[in-house]
Amino acid sequence: MATAASNLTPAWIPPALRLTQAGDGAQTVEIAGAWNLRSLEPMIADMTARLTEPPQEAQWDLSGVTRLDHAGAMMLWRAWGYQRAERLVLRPEHEIIFTHLKLVHATPDEPPSRDRLKFVVAVGEQVLALWEHMVGVVRLLGAVTLNFFEIVRHPSRAPWKEISANVYRTGTQALGITALVGFLVGVVLSYLTGQQLKTFGADIFIVNLLGVAVIRELGPVLAAILIAGRSGSAITAQLGVMRVTEEIDAMAVMGIPHTLRLVLPKMIALAIAMPLIVLWTDAVALFGGMVAAQTELGLGMRYFLSALPEAVPVANLWLGLTKGVVFGILIALLACHYGLRIEPNTESLGAGTTRSVVAAITIVIIVDAIFAVMFSNVGIY
Amino acid sequence: MADCVIELRNLWTIFGTQVVHRDISLCVERGEILSLVGGSGSGKSTMLRQMLALERPSRGDVLVFGHSLINGDPLELRRLRNRWGVLFQEGALYSALSVFENVATPLRELKALDEGLIHDLVILKLEMVGIEAKHAEKMPSALSGGMIKRIGLARALALEPELLFLDEPTAGLDPDRSESFVTLIAEIRRELGLTVVMVTHDLDTLVSLSDRVAVLADQQIVAIGSVQDIAKATHQFIANFFQGERGKRALEAIKGMGIEAPASPIAAQQGT
DSSP: OHHHHHTTOTTOOOOEEEEEEOTTSOEEEEEEEEESHHHHGGGHHHHHHHHTOSOTTOEEEEEEEEEEOHHHHHHHHHHTTSSOOSEEEOOGGGHHHHHHHTTOOOOOOOOOOOOTTHHHHHHHHHHHHHHHHHHHHHHHHHHHHHHHHHHHHOGGGSOHHHHHHHHHHHTGGGHHHHHHHHHHHHHHHHHHHHHHHHHHTOGGGHHHHHHHIIIIIIHHHHHHHHHIIIIIHHHHHHHHHHHHTTHHHHHHHTTOOHIIIIIHHHHHHHHHHHHHHHHHHHHHHHHHHHHHHHHHHOOOHHHHHHHHHHHSOHHHHHHHHHHHHHHHHHHHHHHHHHHTTOOSSHHHHHHHHHHHHHHHHHHHHHHHHHHHHHTTTSSOO | OOOEEEEEEEEEEEETTEEEEEEEEEEEETTOEEEEEEOTTSSHHHHHHHHTTSSOOSEEEEEETTEETTTSOHHHHHHHHTTEEEEOTTOOOOTTSOHHHHHHHHHHHTSOSOHHHHHHHHHHHHHHTTOOGGGTTSOGGGSOHHHHHHHHHHHHTTTOOSEEEEESTTTTSOHHHHHHHHHHHHHHHHHHTOEEEEEOOOHHHHHHHOSEEEEEETTEEEEEEOHHHHHHOOOHHHHHHHHSHHHHHHHHHHHHHOSSOOOOHHHHHHOO
């Protein structure tokens, strides 16, 4: 430290504090040397403690100070109780620094108020926030529905390019990850159930079990969770940044409704892409199941495929694909809703993206449960 | 030899095949305000970033306080960074932190000061740049551009720097605010005896603050000197910059009142 500071200015003297007592008992505090943050930093706690030692009526002699900055002066100021020491010797060029310090007053330490209803208030705020989100989603859905009817009447106004780009981004580019996850889940499921079924000698029921589970439930839910994490977060972040950079306002002043150009294409694209991804995930998961069934139970693939239509009514497939459409629309809607509420700071972007994904996955599972209840007598013998 | 706070030695910057700086040497003297001017793409921002050790030149050396930024050890660089303050063009306030926390962050990072002292210093710095304590708890997103610049300056001054870098200090401010900001910088600089390096496009700012101006054009510093000296130079860029309507007006203004920036009562007391 010393070498760094003294390199260009040879006159660097370390800060010093000396207490002297005259014959009549009057005390003088001599402050000398470079009394600035850089020089004081290594000894600041020690110096702060020593500054409190001198009595109230002591004389302060600062004429030996070679350098003074606000941090150094503030330490003295605090030691003097936020006022000028009564007996003070000061170099004229340091006067100005102390005039500025008068701007700062001691802040009384008020005890943090404890609100006994804090918990109730917090719960209330959460409920109101939830309500506000619900209203926001409904309003967004309403705006998008109006836009949808508009493009049904005037198909030339439809944002075809955006829709196609979004199908590619959310659909085509997600094929790899959904295939990997679908295959592995199919293998694991088939392996575990196969072992159980073998003990009962009910090997061939693996086709029913796997078929119904994958096509009716696992395919759509797996795909939805992956897409919510992959595309939902991307949509929220994209809209959030567009809001921060005022691009959405720019669209508004050009008379381009952002619901038509940004939200609707994403919802349509996911409504198209999601059932296709569900179909793809179903196929790959069943393939994984077949591979495992062959190795574990010795069940041939040919038999598996020929037994599948018999074991799983086609209604299950339609149900699964319908779920895909609904999940796709919900994921896009929630992602856009959260994206459009991002505030212009880094924290909000991160929090908004997280909330968007969590909300989308939660809603997907809730809606899936509703489907299960509503269609409990469809597609199952 | 002059007392150089920053020294560029035979600096070359090459991006791909494009030469931005060709063998530039420069000395920023202690206590002066040096302005870097130049057209868009003339490499003045790059040069500023090189002085801050955010970018490395292709060849040559940059010395700040006599320490090389190119070959110096990282620990030394960290210490150097505590001795300078930077005001970025957009303020670069941490958007997740309140105004108070923004200014307190560099002080906290020292790990030496107690909370009470940090609090008082932050309030002092904010008062100095004209931000009232009631704004201290606000978030940067709730502030106007002028306030963000002032708070950025307060943060740059938090560690009591000897050297201050200003990147377009008045860009994006209305003329009134821009003038009061210039006065503020002039005041603080006199009071703290700072060395200032500034990049600016604004002629009024340039004329009223600079002790010396360095003009970057044709990959080199084509002229360096006081505003009056520069204005007489014959280089094409300088001619366009100063001899245009705006340039003439700005120069006219300083002839009227002399080269001194408008001194505030506080700054006048010190009698520099």
